[in-house]
Amino acid sequence: MDYINAIVLLLNYIFVPALTYGSQLALGAIFVTLIYGILRFANFATGDMMSFGTMVTILFTWYFQSLGISLGILPTALIAIPFAIIFMVGYMLLIDKFVFKYYRISKSPPVQLAMVSIGVMFVTQAVVRIIIGPSDRRFFDGEKFLIKASEFKEMTGLNEGLAIKSTQVITIIVTLILVSALFLFLNKTKTGKSMRAYSDNEDLALLSGIDPKKIVMITWIIAGVLATIGGALYGLDKSFKPFTYFNNMLPIFAAAIVGGIGNPFGAFLGGYVIAFSEILLTYAYKKFFMYLLPESLEPNTLVQLLSTDYKFAVSFSILVIVLLYRPSGIFKGKIL
């Protein structure tokens, strides 16, 4: 019985939260990696683009709520997301046309494009804060828990409860659907294959008649979809605050690089690597050992490897280690 309790404890405090957080990071990391692989620059506006997409989702959610439309037990935001995506893709294409296109055509070095993306970051951040303000917003409605901790305890008769929030399930399911659709697209369709070819070798791709304009446009569209959904899921699960989104850019970068930048599958896994290591290293295992060990051996400290204050530092340290020993990432980057 104690073993099951210990396992449920880990599931509740480590596995489920890490899986959710990892999915949110994974979407952002694929976004970063796509931009890096095809447009060839590190996009420092990632976090703020995600917060822009979330903001539009929130505005649509409020509009639908005022009309009285809802999805019952599911959050209203799910209907708002498709509209937000359309808006977001428009915004992305607009930015590309007025900002990035010029540097792409004049073949500027990647560093310059990264600098330009910092300009975009400032502007997007300003727009988000001017429209919706810097404060914390919650836009979740519907049923909060799929399984409540107390219900789980009653059902199984265990000491430990397993609480599963509906947003966690939504996040994981949506991520899985989105990512598998993306990989199907990249691997099976002609456009997807030409995107991979373009990422692998630009000159060869151009020679074989691939239209770069189309590739770039599709990249931004996919990026818009990923940014909106990733941002909205994070906002649903936690809450929306522009500053947090800007900070989330850092673990997202870490995930993309750990997975091998330019490699979408690596980025997908990288998100989970970062999320799990952050939570595994900062969790206090005292209770876990109390279940497993006999009473005489019970630890009297928290058995916490690092205090939770260093959550971000963990992912950054992993990144630094990966950069040092395997700069191309765990899963060989630079190929799409």
Place this chain on the structure above:
Amino acid sequence: MRKNLNVIVAYTIMMGLIILVGIFQSWNIALSIFNLCLISAVMTMGANIQWGYAGLINFGIMGYTALGGLAAVLISVDPVQEAWSAGGSNILLSFLLIIGMVLLVRYVLKKYEKSKVRTYIVATIIIAGIIIIRFVSEPGIEAIEEVDPAKTGFLGGFGLPIIFSWIVGALFAGGLAFVIGKVALGLRADYLAIATLLISEIVIAIIKHEDWLTRGVKNVIGLKRPAPYEVNLQQTDWFINLVEKFNLSKLNLITDLTERQTALNQFVIEGSSIFVKLCYSALFLIVVIILLILTQKALYSPWGRMMRAIRDNEEAANAMGKNVVKQHLLIFVLGSAIVGIAGAMLVTQDGLFTPGSYRPMRYTFLIWVMVIVGGSGNNFGAILGGFVVWFLWIESAPIGLYLVNLTTAGLADTHFLKVHLIESVPYFRFLMMGIGLLLIMRYRPKGILPEKIEIK
């Protein structure tokens, strides 16, 4: 003379703008803008050495600034004796353990050939070391943090004049840069940017949460000053006489004696804070001028030419027998040290150390905007960038308010759009910075004062 005309014109306009603020808003605001402009100028010089001279991207400016600030605390605060006796020995012991661990790792790295076994040994040493150090330091840290937590709860510093911290800040930042440089300089440009950004976040996390060293988010306030205190000045005779002399024409208009006295008091209070700010300005100006002379000399020295050669064509420079790796490391350390000075200056001016206020937006990206806007590779450009961008950063709120009022003049004061826009005026600075950066990058990619290399 004509060659430098654009420099002179640009600086005159900038000074004119600050003077205009003095006339229309107040001299107090103008001087505080000027002081922060000077500090920003020091930071941009540091970033400019790395980016403009050598083409290295350092997005870790925030970390070095914070480290400089930490130096200011550690130098100027009086030591907390109780804390030292409570947990000092444990801290010293763990410090020795860290040194021992580093030496051991170095020994293993030197002694044995590169192999999987060696990597595992090094990893084991590090992990075991961290666990041992935690066991040793934990009781000490707890004891230190329990010593009067509302006031101290940390070890304190050395109780020296705060000016020394400017040098120590440079040493701290340089030391950190040496470690980071050793580790990360081999990375490609954009990887280096991301790596330095993330490492600086780690530095901030440590400063924020190691309360025994820095008091963390409880902040350190009331640091010593290199300048006199306003309260003391207001009671000094020579200062009152000075203020009286300055405002004689205004004071003579008032005939009533008591009214004259209150007016004089008002002038003295205003004058004292201006005087203190002027003291800081003088100190900062000295630093800026010294650094400017040094960096200019370096730029036109054989070393400066070598750095540009490395920047423009690494392989060719390498083929000419220049040690690229070593020079990169050197310039990385030098630039970061300058940023460390700026960090110490900043804390000196504020008189307080708030680890929570170090955010990448303000201390990394804004500094980069300054360098790019001002003109990378040109010291005068970088300093000008510091001035222009900081000026706009502060003054964008009044400008934004004016623009909002102008564009919404037709709307009623209670109209929701107008109210909303007026509330969000503070965020117009981000918009202004972003658009400014994008326009400069597009139409004047070398900045306001572009780099120009003349053979002298």
